[in-house]
Amino acid sequence: MEFDFLSPVDDELLEEISHLNAQCIGPRMRLHTERSGFPDMEGVNVAIFGIRETRRALRKTEAPVFYQLRSQLYRLYPGNWGLKLADLGDIEAGATVEDTYFAVQNLVESLIKHDVIPIILGGSQDLVYAQYRAYDKLDQMVNLVNIDRKFDLGDAEKMISNESYVGKIVIDKPYNLFNYTTVGYQTYFNSQEEIELVERLFFEAYRLGEVTSDLSLMEPIFRSANLVGLDLGSIDSASANTDYFRSPNGFNGREICALARYAGISDKVSSFGIYEFNDMLGNLANTLISQIIWYFIEGVNYRTNENTISAKKEFIRYQVPIDDEVLVFFKSPVSGRWWIEIPFLLNVNTKLKKHTLLPCSEEDYLEACNQVIPERWYKAKRKNEV
Template structure:
């Protein structure tokens, strides 16, 4: 693998790896070093890399350094994993932010094509735009799930920033976005204009209180995602123990790790990014980010591989008549998970063939039996028709 924009992991960390217990993650993963270069990825399932870019951040913070996250992550012990991991080092900030975007796009695209899941440690969250653009040549519509307190729609007519990247994703060609979902938004951080725009675009949004009251309802949301982004600003300040983020409300450590595991266990998620990391964050925050990565990989290890034709042949089919509609549900006998079929209009969008089954919960099926149409099915159907 030859990408000269990747910088090796700091030598001080490589020295520390030699002193780690042989069973720790750091002693087992492939690492990009000055001596051995970028590791080969043929037998790798998950590859981590950092992006030292923060110029489009409205916070004005300096470029992040990921040494402390790596130190924390390397010290952890893996679960009962059958996965091979690699640390590819960092993408340094380019001459312009667009140069950095191009490097991120190139690397993510290459990894996804090689069936390697990139885990991106990022500075400002506008890097999600580059993560998304990596799917331009993959001939599929994509679903983006963003764990965030804000929608980040912004004004698409203005320059891209870490608070307006979604607007650019929506309006810029090529149009690959099928659905955008915000998990954990807090109303007081979002204008009514943005809230109404989310509704008009048939995007999905889940308030923090609703999510934390029953985290398991988010599993189908992540199961339908292709790329997942997490903004560290979605975590409450007490869990980060840092003055960088000063919101008393947000996800706690256990909740954000549970969401990361849902992202990992999804058969469709092919890239995962953690953004808005700042070098001023302390040791507790670094360990929390390391554990978020750990839980994502834990989820990847326990994927059910139900997104295949052979697995779908085993699904049990249920038909529920509602008014003039017949809703078709499927249940996996292997995992007990549910899906609902979206009517596919071949004349509207030829890229939607992979989106005919929408993940749902058993509660959605029960509600349909009680003559209540699931809102997610309605929104997905409307997007297909528009």
């Protein structure tokens, strides 16, 4: 596995690494360097790369440089991890934006096929579109979770931008998207038209206050995700010590790291992107982003691999009759986590399996016992029927 469109990490970072404790992340990471070339990917579990592309951002910025972020990340100490990490360098902006998308799509697709989880350091968030298109040939329906203050649906008839890429995902073929979830949206940043459209499409949306009141409710949301995008603008300005994103409200440092860990610990998440990075972010913001990456990797390390057939055979099965429905719940005896079954419709041509298990909470099961149908189950079932 090698990609000639990737530029190596800066030589000055190698000098910094040489002065770090040997137990830090940097000295233990396989790096793409000018001197040694592309790293050996045998056994690598997680690979980081940057994308120096911002041309489709509505607010124009220079292409990001990830030197300071890498410097902060390399000096962190890993947990008790059994993972092998690699830094593949950066994808430079192509001759056209579509060329950049093509490079991102091919790299992410190749990494996923080799069981390597990519952590993508973005410029503008329209790059989520390229991250999503990497799943075109992977024969599966896709659940996209976006940590964002906006829905980014936009006008799909216009040229794609960092505020309209979700609209393109919805309407462009091939149709892989099963569900789109926005975590932490703020109503005043979204038009009522977009809010109503999210409802009509049976997508899921969780307001900032709803999420921060009990972060644990988001764990099942990330457990059902295949790819996750994080807009740095979802973080409040004080936590990043920058007014670039111009919002006093948002997730604080502890909350955004907790969400990143939920994304990492999900057995299904196979790619994780951090977007809207720019060179106006200072040292504190770079430190926070490096810790977001750390917590995602920490989550990956503690995955329980309950998405396998053998693990599911051990699940405890519960049937709950509600009106004309019989809801089927499953509980893992290992982790104590819950799922609910979504029946597959034979006349619908999708990439869904015969029965799809939707992650849920114990509260969903208890509410079902009180004859309340879980909203996530209802929306998933309706999307299957449409």
